[in-house]
Amino acid sequence: MTTAKSLAKSVGLGCDHLGLELKNALKTHLESQGLSVTDIGVDSENPVDYPDIGAELARRLAGGEFERGILVCGTGAGMAIAANKVPGVRAVCVMDPYTAERAIASNNAQVITFGAQIIGTSVARMLTDIYLSNEFQGGRSAPKVAKLEALDR
Template sequence: MRIAVGSDHGGFNLKRVIIEYLEERGIEYKDFGCYTCEPVDYPDIALPVAKSVAEGRFDRGILICGTGIGISIAANKVPGIRAALCHDCFSARASREHNDANILAMGERVIGPGLAREIVDIWLRTEFEGGRHERRVNKIKAVERNGFICCNDTKQEEPIR
């Protein structure tokens, strides 16, 4: 498994913990920055990570900022990305099982390093269940492809303009 990793300055220290975790387990990764605690805009990190995952150069991504909110919003603007903000183990597992999340977002100012490592471990080990969840994820993919919202299996809204 290949993981794209990135953080802004607010997530820099937690990113180092996550990189240490990946190295301990022999998981291949690329650090997309930032590389110091100097301020950087989270979209400048989130978008290259998200693009690399969407293009298939990496299997999944991990993004960290102060809260995880901004960096996940930015990543989710890239078609094909399902970035999930997770600050607990249940959400991490469900984001993979039910939503096939391909980017994990966390906030350094929200959780500590021990919990973050546990969340990453669960998130990386958990597979997508498919089944009824696949139908729902496919509806999200349809919005990205077609620019319209699938309300249910038989009714569709007008195209978004």
């Protein structure tokens, strides 16, 4: 499988215990492309609460520690909800190529989430590449994203 050229240079990566295997596979994939990866955990299959990891990654992203983030839990939904609670952060649960592209192109989402119990490693790698090789297009989407930003205030 060929990989797309990433527009981002730094990525934060986190998971709960259900997403450990997929997170580790994505970390290897991203590092093989020369990206700077900040792994905020977890590193074991001991149960953890996904809101703790999702919020931590979102806070660090909002603080400028890395450009984009990827979170993995069982469904991806919980991590997206947690990350979206941090002002200034937009997270989208991604399961298909079109959503992976539009998450950043239309919604300027800085974080994508995956459900390890829903998608496999090869699909997650492909969706990651699509997401990271696109950027916010502005245009008709800019006023909508501005409204989302106003909701944070």
